[in-house]
Amino acid sequence: MLKLTLGLIASLIGTANAQGVIQSPNYIIQMPNLNSGAGIPSSSNYNVGTTIGQTGPGLYSSSGYRVKSGFQYIYSIIPFSFTISSVSINFGSLIPQTPATSTNTLTVASGGAGGYQVKASENTPLKLSSSASTIPNTNCDSSCTNTTAGVWSSTSRYGFGFNMSGDDIPADFVDLTYFRPFADRANSESPQIVMSSIYVGRGRQSTVTYKVNISGVQPAGTYNNIITFTAIPSY
Amino acid sequence: MPFDKEGHAELIxxxxxxxxxxxxxxxxxxxxxxxxxxxxxxxxxxxxxxxxEEKDYYFTFIAEVQSDNGLGINNSKAQSRIGANLLVSVSKGGTPGKKASIITFAAPKIIDSFSGLTYEVLIGNLGSSFFKPVGKITVDQILGSTTTLNLAPLNVLVGGSREISCIQEEELTPCKMPGKFLIGIYRANLSFTVDGSGESIEKQIYTIAFPFSIVLGLITIFIIYRLIRRLAST
Incomplete structure (x- = not known):
């Protein structure tokens, strides 16, 4: 399992009653990142709302004041994190007209106001390293696109696609029989949303089921590609 | 970079x-x-x-795991990337113009007493820099009590609009009236300021709550009772 937690080191979002200012003769940049909390004001009944670099996110309090460090106001103690349970999705030996599936889990924790999105795309369709031969992206039983899932249950329909289940997934994944192809960056297709929420959440989890089915005339060899998942919080 | 009413960014x-x-x-x-x-x-x-140019600029700092895929077996490799949003407001004077508008403040005009009352708030940004709306919805039940729903201070980006939910104890919640039973006339007043200062922007709407389901139930019971009596007398 590989986990990334990126502190919002250079966050410049948010307003503050006590703002720092960076300025030059020509420009003033409002609300810069303050990586240290030097000179925290304190007096009775005084609330400080300052977006300080999330090196030390948390709620700091003493009598008369509270400093909410990080994204302003709302659940600022939850860092934004994104985890993929398994980065290698193995299909084993592919047998014609016998779909192979594999799964991994995506987990997101989002504490900033406004939630998050996770988008997915592939660098190419599943491709032989030694030639240009590919396993095409699925078109499901009748039709599906990288934005709209379709039923894919027939063993005579070939290709590569994925299903989503769990938290915060798109509504077109009605059940486990609904699949989409990945957006293909080699074909200039834009990454598409696979998880999305407008709310704060911890441990928001979804399962990705990858499916591949080949025909009897698929050239022999080892097929690979890279699926990129990008998690971004809302502004 | 286009964005939607929920503050999501489109990476370019x-x-x-x-x-x-x-x-x-x-x-x-x-x-x-x-x-x-x-x-x-x-x-x-x-x-x-x-x-x-003096305006807001939107960036996302992306950290990604480097991946290649040469395992020699049929597989896909999952590559993860995580982003941190950066919003840079550039101005010479330090006070970029901020201007808000109420695009939508709505609720049903007539509701059943048991259906609940939820307010929809959509705020637009007509200025040259982002802002947070700071304000509340004050709901007066005519001849009754007053309820205050605090707006969540979500970022409203330039040229766009944002669906504003409410906030209670640092948790985002729908702007919904508490209680399972509502009856009477409810006057809701939305008021907020840009970043907590300046002129207040306001709008007022009304909703009537009536126990339609109870009345319908009583009528149904009455009709059934009358039918039973008629059948019994014949």
Whole structure:
């Protein structure tokens, strides 16, 4: 399992009653990142709302004041994190007209106001390293696109696609029989949303089921590609 | 970079767009190895050029795991990337113009007493810099009590609009009247200021709550009773 937690080191979002200012003769940049909390004001009944670099996110309090460090106001103690349970999705030996599936889990924790999105795309369709031969992206039983899932249950329909289940997934994944192809960056297709929420959440989890089915005339060899998942919080 | 009413960003990763801003940012691009539970600090220096247009600029700092795929078996490799949003407001005077509008403040005009009452708030940004609406919805039940729903201070970006939910004890919630039974006339007043200062922006709407389901139930019971009596008398 590989986990990334990126502190919002250079966050410049948010307003503050006590703002720092960076300025030059020509420009003033409002609300810069303050990586240290030097000179925290304190007096009775005084609330400080300052977006300080999330090196030390948390709620700091003493009598008369509270400093909410990080994204302003709302659940600022939850860092934004994104985890993929398994980065290698193995299909084993592919047998014609016998779909192979594999799964991994995506987990997101989002504490900033406004939630998050996770988008997915592939660098190419599943491709032989030694030639240009590919396993095409699925078109499901009748039709599906990288934005709209379709039923894919027939063993005579070939290709590569994925299903989503769990938290915060798109509504077109009605059940486990609904699949989409990945957006293909080699074909200039834009990454598409696979998880999305407008709310704060911890441990928001979804399962990705990858499916591949080949025909009897698929050239022999080892097929690979890279699926990129990008998690971004809302502004 | 287009964005929706929920503050989600659309990444624009074409090389021309990236090249246009490479002079603004300075940070270490060398790959770094991280062991289990290890962390790494990235320090990003931002220097807008002297001729930069005065407006808001939106960026996302992306950290990605380097992946290749040469395992020699049929497989896909999952590559993870995580982003941190950067919003840079550039102005010469330090006070970029901020202007808000109420695009939508709505609720059903007539509801059943048991159906609940939820307010929809959509605020637009007509200015040149982002802002947070600071305000509340005050709901007066005519000849009854007053309820206050505090607006969540979500970012409203330039040229866009944002669906504003409410906030209760630092948790985002729908702007919904508490209680399972509502009856009477409810007057809701939305009022907020831009970033907590300046002129208040307001709008008022009304909703009538009536126990239609109870009345319908009583009528149904009465009809059934009358039918039973008629059948019994014949």
């Amino acid at each position: 990763e074409d090389q021309n767009s990236i090249n246009a801003f490479t002079g603004w940012f300075f940070f270490d691009t060398n790959p770094t190895s991280l062991g289990t539970t290890a962390s790494h600090d990235f320090y990003v220096k931002i220097t807008p050029p002297a001729g930069a």
